[in-house]
Amino acid sequence: MAQLLILTPTVNSDVLPALGLLNHQMRQIPAEPAQLINAPSCDLLIVDARQDLANARSLCKILKTTGINVPLLLVLAEGGLAAVNADWGIDDVILENAGPGEVDARIRLVIGRQSQDHLSNKIHASGVVIDEASYSAKVHGRPLDLTFKEFELLRFLATHPSRVFTREQLLSEVWGYDYFGGTRTVDVHVRRLRAKLGDLESLIGTVRNVGYRFNLHDDENENRAQSVRS
Known part of the structure; x- marks a missing residue:
């Protein structure tokens, strides 16, 4: 079970509905840089880019610039896939309508990769x-x-x-x-x-x-x- 922190412009919305069928613990905070100062610890950051790609991209770049030590997962509507590239600094993307099996697998894999990368640098x-x-x-x-x-x-x-x-x-x-x-x-x-x-x-x-x-x-x-x- 992972601790997930979701950054979204629409707090209390179902950013990734399949998460409700999984056992991971979730918290949501507004997708604003000021909210990151006292953000709770987590195993994975999830950024909601379904409605505002420009702001989501800026937020992702700020997160990477400040040196976060957890992976970054981006949630998109299908139409947003074409806008994403390596410049965003994210670790993985997932569509908002992904099923629980895919969501769980992506969470496990992205956290696992981060853990292996961290160990390989020591x-x-x-x-x-x-x-x-x-x-x-x-x-x-x-x-x-x-x-x-x-x-x-x-x-x-x-x-x-x-x-x-x-x-x-x-x-x-x-x-x-x-x-x-x-x-x-x-x-x-x-x-x-x-x-x-x-x-x-x-x-x-x-x-x-x-x-x-x-x-x-x-x-x-x-x-x-x-x-x-x-």
């Missing part, structure tokens, strides 16, 4: 969770305050666990070939990154006279598949 390794979509990282649930290059360095090492990289290789992979600084910048960033990792500073290991690597816990060494992308 790297789990030795207590560290790196979210590539939001450029953020956590250690045992504690957010790390990383600079962009610190994040990129951690992400690169974590996606190649146990592999040793020279300072020159890290400069090339993380800073790029057009970077003219010396290898000392790698040492400085590693030192800062270790300080921010705290008790897990040993995750960034030093291989004397070679470079650095991301160390795995012993149990993860036995199953390296668990330490890369979920």
